[in-house]
Amino acid sequence: MGVRVLCLRHAESENVVTRVSGALPSAELTPRGRAQAAETAERLVGEGVIRIYASTAVRARQTAGIIARALGVREVVALEELVEFGIGRLEGTADPAVRARTAEVLRSWVVEGRLDEAVADGETGHAVVTRMAAAFASIAATHPAQTAARDGGTVALVGHVGSLTAGLSVLCHGLGERVWGTPLPHAVPFPVEWDGRSWRCASWPALRQDR
Numbered sequence: 001m002g003v004r005v006l007c008l009r010h011a012e013s014e015n016v017v018t019r020v021s022g023a024l025p026s027a028e029l030t031p032r033g034r035a036q037a038a039e040t041a042e043r044l045v046g047e048g049v050i051r052i053y054a055s056t057a058v059r060a061r062q063t064a065g066i067i068a069r070a071l072g073v074r075e076v077v078a079l080e081e082l083v084e085f086g087i088g089r090l091e092g093t094a095d096p097a098v099r100a101r102t103a104e105v106l107r108s109w110v111v112e113g114r115l116d117e118a119v120a121d122g123e124t125g126h127a128v129v130t131r132m133a134a135a136f137a138s139i140a141a142t143h144p145a146q147t148a149a150r151d152g153g154t155v156a157l158v159g160h161v162g163s164l165t166a167g168l169s170v171l172c173h174g175l176g177e178r179v180w181g182t183p184l185p186h187a188v189p190f191p192v193e194w195d196g197r198s199w200r201c202a203s204w205p206a207l208r209q210d211r
Contacts, residue, residue, distance in 0.1 A: 105119050
């Protein structure tokens with residue numbers, strides 16, 4: 001068995017509360033978000049997390065930092081490949097029509113597999129999936145199984161609702177349509193496992209198993 005990655009969306013951040021669209025790398029956690037991250041750290045005690053990876057966005061690094069300090073994990077590795085998908089010239093708008101278009105494009109990637117779609121002049125699904133796949137491949141290579149009887153350990157990964165959903169819908173075969181309609185909640189970890197050949201996502205937060 002290879003590495004186990006405990007993935008989670010960052011905790012609540014200012015851009016979520018103000019309903020601003022885009023990748024927004026400088027948005028910080030709210031007080032509630034900081035509390036959510038601390039609660040998540042408590043849930044991860046005993047999981048054997050040896051390293052934490054995070055998007056370079058401030059809200060992801062803040063979430064990861066709170067968890068790392070609570071768990072005594074010395075290293076948080078920031079990966080640019082894990083950032084939220086960009087929407088080009090529309091970055092930073094609070095226009096509801098842009099939020100609706102962003103959701104429409106994400107659905108086209110996740111459910112329909114139309115990765116050529118983009119919001120305005122922002123990233124295509126192909127670009128997002130390619131960089132997310134590269135990040136997961138790098139993590140798997142960094143934490144290989146040491147022997148047939150020993151796995152590659154457990155790491156945590158703090159990312160974003162859009163790029164995580166788009167990336168995992170391709171990396172984990174059959175995931176996309178099954179999870180659409182249940183967006184990742186803030187700071188709720190779920191396991192994604194590498195078996196040496198492919199990624200497996202056995203569960204999704206808030207997803208009913210009989211769905």
